[in-house]
Amino acid sequence: MSTQKTILIIEDDLNMGFLLKEYLTANDFNVELCTDGDKALSAFQSTRIDFCLIDVMLPGIDGFTLAERIRDKDPDVPVVFLTARSMKQDKLKGFNLGGDDYITKPFDEEELLCRIHAIMNRYNGKRETVEETSMATCHIGNYLFDVQNQALILRDQTQRLTYRECDVLKMLCQNKNNLVKRSDLLQKYWDKDDYFNGRSLDVFITRLRKRLSDDNSVKIENVPKVGYILQDQ
Incomplete structure (x- = not known):
């Protein structure tokens, strides 16, 4: 069985698309190249996709809308946005949609490859340590947090968590009623403590609160500029 990962590139600039495909293929990836959102959704449904590189400015549906539709089908697939636009609001929108990275054109291919490997390593479970896997379940108020199955259960209702929601909640659970620093969360699960990753963390905290x-009896308290406390009365 092949261990190669498959990357779906959605890029309407054929020259750029073919260059990326050739480079990533030369670096041991299978690559599917699509030039618009409809073709990309069809490819995503018919092929096992491990990673998505999405151009923001596409004909028809834009890259942000495409990412939402892809995430509806698989909430855990890694998504990186590629764009010629570097406006702050665009980057924030990409991260608020759960994007793993936002890369502005032109970019260095070797840097892109490093970012892909770093994100894939997190998704493939390299982040899991013996300490983390030792916690199978955790009670949070009336909820049962099933870590292994990424599920949050309240009576007969089950919510399936994304891998990143599961990671953040797991760390909060391991330190229940104690402060967890933002910097620790960002370094552990995002690999870097910076402004945009911080905004991404804020999005996941909001999702967990919901x-x-x-x-x-359960509350995630914000300690401004410091971190969070999972309060379980």
């Missing part, structure tokens, strides 16, 4: 909102 998932835990049916139990008033």
Whole structure:
């Protein structure tokens, strides 16, 4: 069985697309190249895709909308946005949609490859340590957090968490009622403590608060500019 990973590139500039495909193929990836969102969605449904590189400015549906539709089908697939636009609001939108990175054209191919490997390593479980895997379940108020199956269970209702939601909640659980520093979360799961990764972390904290909102005894307290406390009364 092949161990090669498959990258889906969605890029309407054929020259750019073919150059990326040739470079990534030479670096031991299988590559699917699509020039618009409809073709990309079809390829995503018919092929096992391990990673998505999405140009933001596409004909028809834009890259952000395409990423949302792809994430609806697989919430855990890594997504990196490629764009010629470097405006702050575009980067924030990409991270708020759960993007793993946002790369502005022109970019260095070797740097892109390094970023792909770093993100894939996190998704492939390299982040898991003996300490982390030793916690199979955790009670949070009336919730049962099933770490192994990435599930949050309240009575007969089950919410399936994304891998990143699971990671953040796991670290909060391991330090329940104690402060978890933002810098520790960012270094552990994003590999870098910077502004844009910090905004991405804020998005996942907001999602977790919503998932835990049916139990008033549970709260994720924000300690401004420092970190978070998972309070379980």
